[in-house]
Amino acid sequence: LKRVYSFNEGKLGMKALLGGKGANLAEMTTLSLPIPPGFTVTTEACRAYFTSGGKLPEGLLGEIVIALHDVEEAQSAIFGDTERPLLVSVRSGSVTSMPGMMDTILNLGLNDETVRGLAEQTGNETFAYDCYRRFIQMFGEVVLGIESNHFDQLQEQSKQTHGRSSDQEVSAEEWKELIGHYKDLVAEQNGQPFPQDVYQQLQMAVEAVFRSWNNMRAKVYRKAYGIPDEQGTAVNIQAMVFGNLGNESGTGVLFTRNPSTGMNELYGEYMVNAQGEDVVAGIRTPNPIPQLLEEQPLVYGRLEELASLLERHYRDMQDIEFTIEKGNLYLLQTRSGKRTAQAAVKIAVDLVEEGIISKEEAIQRIEPSHMDQLLHRSIDVSTPLVAIAQGLPASPGAASGRIVFDADTAENWKKDGQKVILVSVETSPDDVHGIIAAEGVLTSRGGMTSHAAVVARGMGKPCICGCDTLRIDLDSRSVSIGTLTFQEGENISIDSTSGQVYQGSLLLNEPVITPELLKLLEIADEIRTLKVYTNADTPLDAAKAREFGAEGIGLCRTEHMFFSGQRLPIVQAMILAEDQEERVLHLNRLLQMQQSDFEAMFSAMDGLPMTIRLLDPPLHEFLPNLEQLQEQQRELELSGGHVEELQRLKRTISKVHDLREINPMLGLRGVRLGILFPEIYDMQVEAIFKAAEAALRRGVDVRPGIMIPLVGHSNELKQMRELVDEVAAQVLSEEFKWFKYRVGTMIEVPRAALLADSVAQYADFFSFGTNDLTQMTFGYSRDDAEGKFLGSYMEKNILETNPFQVLDQDGVGKLIEWAVIKGKEKKPFLETGICGEHGGDSESILFCHRSGLDYVSCSPYRVPFARIAAAQAAL
Ligand code: ADP
Ligand code: MG
């Protein structure tokens, strides 16, 4: 079994065995790049080390020594030799990059004898002892576990004594003196003198690197990023090159493109006369890379050459470690560079244009989180900030404003031109106007599918939920967060992409669709086959969605048109009507309002399909709540108020009583309203056709679909379809009788999915309402499940994810697949799509693509995301 691979023997494909660093060093070596020679001890050896309870596998040291001979030969130096000593670095290298998590030792192979050889060979005593003191400290810390501040203190003292302010001023004699102190420290802390045997040093270092796999910070990092504990780390042993050999030497880090903007320019920093860890340690301020062009133009030119070569070879932006030894450039590491979302998009698009990657690859390189960052406002982080609280990132974005504690105040302050953040324990349908008025929402209770979260996401409004360190005190109109207390009206800021809350009003960056993003989206459109529609209820949202590339409206919820300030009283009067006659009266007033809503929407969606859902929620959602009404009644009685008013109140109370249901979500709602109160749907359909005709007269290309919600039995749809056709016949004037419209249904009751063929007889389209479909398939109340048991279900590994966030492909998905097959069997041209919360989730979009759906519909702000995700699904 081979456990040691020379850099000549490995390649990129051997990452699992050689670790990322080792595989890349090998790959670069085969490209004949200037890599100091070396070899890699495999991750397998590391695993063997742990399974045998911390013993190096037998024979490993022998293999290492043999490999070391090749390095000695290449460098014309000998490990442990007193005249031409070879020094090496012993570097950790995990399979998945874990930057800074594990340990590395430089300058290994120095002892009291070899250091003199090094001094003579280089003719630079200061340098040799500089290396030696570095080595003792690193070895002491990493291998022997001595705390760094012990070494730092000794060094401070020494510098003070000799009046030195930087390493560069320290003389050989002073380093020697310090080394003496270091050795004493080691002996005292470790109970044994510093090891002089270089092979013993090497063995101890290899074992220490293996062990560093299990240090606390590495373990925590692995847990956070889901890296398996069994992987283990490789160890790279490599000839040292020296950046601390004077002013023509140095060390640095280079990104082949700007990692924050994506600009195609060398970006990074370097430090003259220094070794690798100095840059990280921040003992001196490094120089920006462009300065190297002035100081060492030849080296800069070579670096440029190598950067472009590496980019072309790896076909991605690289993050490179390099060292310059007396004007000679060496590469010590390369890997794909981490980058911001903006840079990711620009780099992907540029690489396509430069012919380095294909369009498909460009699409695959974009991560969902990138799109999240790009399409929302963000807090300007050019100055560092400390968060005062952390909640759930329920709807991405950022907002600043004055704290308000209720929806009415939010609305009033907004009218006065104030920016407000609605802070409350949780929200309910009564608070929607407050959410509309607010810049953002912050709740102390509720999870990712709580009311606030769902509504805010739909509106693309920043929202943090479940921020449980918040204590709201409505009596004093204040909120305390930890030790801080804020009065209503004070400013806070939220970053709901991360879930963090900040004090005060902060500067926000606007999202922009950059030319690069536009190009990327165009590429996505070429690749994807799923159509992307939007859920939009207002002309403003519709226009926004179009701008973001929506190809139609998949869901326009008409009830949102009922909730606004001046309409709600009419809606309430309509519900409370004594008889049908009175109800029709109020409906007629609503008719005009809805008609103008629809006309504006049709204009906004000129030429694109628009699916309008008829009234869906239970009527009680539009009425005041019972406790509030009873309170009003008591007050009125006490103050001996108007008899008439009291009577009206009593009537309302009894009506609210009548409408009360034990399970409203399974109650009188959706199509059931249409069956029981046909005059409501009648009015809505009339408004749609009148609006359509008016728009058509203005030359607008109108393509409506009328969607009947919550159908469970085909007869429901049959009757509603008849109603729609009748109204159309009545409303459309002679010259527009040709007008084409579609009628379809939301599939959200499992029975409708199971009997999709029978439902399809009366439907031109199916839209899977996956929120309700999930609720009814699992039998979980969406409004309660999260607070009551979903958390425990995930903790106890019954559910892997929250099915209201990530579509349950096994169960709910099966119903969808079945319904698509059965529906299309009956009607080959049946259009199918999804319009729940899931329409904006990448995994769910992938599922939709695979199940042969025609479209996904998501909130306007998710549209660009969905276009990319749909393209990724098609690859
Ligand atoms: P990390 O994974 O924490 O970056 P590395 O193994 O890459 O650790 O090394 C830490 C620093 O030491 C880097 O700056 C690297 O360039 C430098 N270094 C590693 N090996 C050598 C070597 N053989 N010669 C010179 N510098 C080296
Ligand atoms: Mg490194």
Ligand code: MG
């Ligand atoms: Mg529904």
